[in-house]
Amino acid sequence: MPKNLLFFAFSLLLLSCSNDDNLRNHNPNLIDQRVSIQLDLNLPQYNNLQFPGNSFVTYNYGINGIVIFNVNNSVYTAFEMSDPNHPLTDCSTLELNGTEVTCQCNDGNKYTIITGQQVAGTGQYSLKPYRIERRGTILEISN
Template sequence: MKKVLLILSCVVFFGCDKNEISSNCNFLFDVGVNLTVNLNLPQFNQLLFIGSAVKVEGQGNEGIILYRLNTSTLLAWDGADPNHPPSACSALSLEANDGTATCGCAEENSYYLATGSFVGDNPPPCTLKPYRVEAIGNNSYLISN
């Protein structure tokens, strides 16, 4: 009985997948975010259209990227590359109308704004950091964490 238990323990211990979520996804600071966005205002009204994105500076780690996924869903992501320590190049910039954001570091990591996942092969361990988006009425949304 002890041998069977030992064998099962070894299978469970050594059989775990090494591709689990990395604990190294902690480059971004846990910055408090509490932002109200009114899509009727000129700086946000392009978010009324599906596939559009706006970056709001002064929030999160390197701003917050807002992305209109469909008629009923607005997504919010931190504007910093989660796979780089904070630096001048780790801020994400929006790519012209293709639904991605790219960092300015040498690797030029790009992420899909619809999912927060990495664009391309050999993805780094971290995806974009999401924020909570709550519709509060009259084309207004509360972005928070």
């Protein structure tokens, strides 16, 4: 009897769990684009990323580009430069202003590149994150 109760409780726990990753990873507005980048921080174009509080945008990867932010030299963030709360259009490409990105569709959508959370406007999705890891002087960004 105790084994059956334990199995029932475990099954109930698994079935009742909600996963925010499901909402984040299945955004109908953004396509899944394969990303695998290595940036060498010793190269002049990435020099700003060696200092906390600085960012770099590359438009050569992702859907509409990727913004990379140095939080504290050991923690970096990388996010898609497309507004996650719009279907892809010319105005849904985000524009970087300091530590925030703004949608160009005149709807007031604004997000922080530190956490990816929406700070103004409306919508249910946060910025699409990419995995980022520092290995020596190399930043590896992928999904």
